[in-house]
Amino acid sequence: MSQPSTKISRLDEKQSASRDALNALLDSTPLVTIALVLDGHPVAFPTGFARIGDDIVIHGSTGSPWLRAVAAGAPVALSMTTLDGVVVARSAFESSFHYRSATLFGTFEQIGADDKERYLEMLTDTFIPGRVAELRASSRKELAATVAMRMTIGADNWSVKLSDGWPEDPDADIAAGTWGGVVPLTTVYGEPRRAPDCDPAIPTPGSVLGLSGPLANRYSP
Template sequence: MPEMMSTDRALLDALLDDTVLAHIGFISDAHPVVIPTGICRIGDRVLAHGSTGSRWMRLLATGIPVSVSIATVDGIVVARSAFESSLHYRSAVLFGSFSPVEGDGKLAALDAFTERLLPGRTREVRPSSKKELVATSMLALTIDSWSLRISDGWPEDPEHDLASDAWAGVVPIERHAAHAKAAPDLRQGIAVPPSVERLATEPPRL
């Protein structure tokens, strides 16, 4: 539906910042491939990371054309009929190609990923080792070609259903973190850190 399409870059950025999982689509050996992977937006770039041992990451690093799909569900639209019921959602597809991020930019990008999930966590843990950096592939896609779709309206019941006794409205869906569970091998006396405690009061970006 044309009315759901948007060209507002700020709305795209908001969706990217609310999402950490994307599906990257591309063609390999004449076959379509879609891989789920974590993402993070930094300015005008979308970052994706994975293992240097992954053949898919190595293929993406060559600059092949890709599409990057993201979506989040914000509510359930409850209409007076099953046919008119739907979802509140935001979805986008970005088009382009990835290029490798190397050097100091790679370390900064990895830290950005960590801070994206757990703000403040990089100050609570040791820096990444050289071995870990070598084992990690970091790719970047420039945000310059994209399509954004937003559904956020009320039920659109036809006139003949308005007199129905069926309830109609919207049920918002909110994301929140549950109580943190300590690892079985955690040493005694180590308290839950501020980065984790903060998740209880600030909705996680998932």
């Protein structure tokens, strides 16, 4: 089966060939949408992921039909988008967003039993840095119920689209005196909330205290 084209056809001037730009986007969000054909129908599933070296790594339940299909080698398309701002133009037509988006194509391979626990720990420490050291080890039952997979980021199986800059308003709209500009957009962590069954005497761990500021700060190359 041939790979879909990674050339952007609409607003192709926004396409970036920078692997650093791709890595920065992948490291700015813990969520990817994976699309595939399952039982003859197109389906898409949002799931947590992490970039570990040159691999996209995901995990989930061994009972999941779509994950079993992915583990069996079903071709997939991955997509993610990060919004960085709202472009407030002098017309609705020119208004838009600052964004970074990427699409990747390929297949996943299942991570073997010898490496599974190590990869799952790397995933946990990507989502919540330092958390693994604060937790008990995963049980055999938990490991058996979990599938972990990786997909290699190759030289030509991805595309990145970047949108930034100021509103591109016609001179007549600028002269009309309507306000134009950009409103930055970020996602931030909030104040930790203790579970009702968590003893108030238990101190908040370092991994939780470390979750502060913009979400993107937690995902750095």
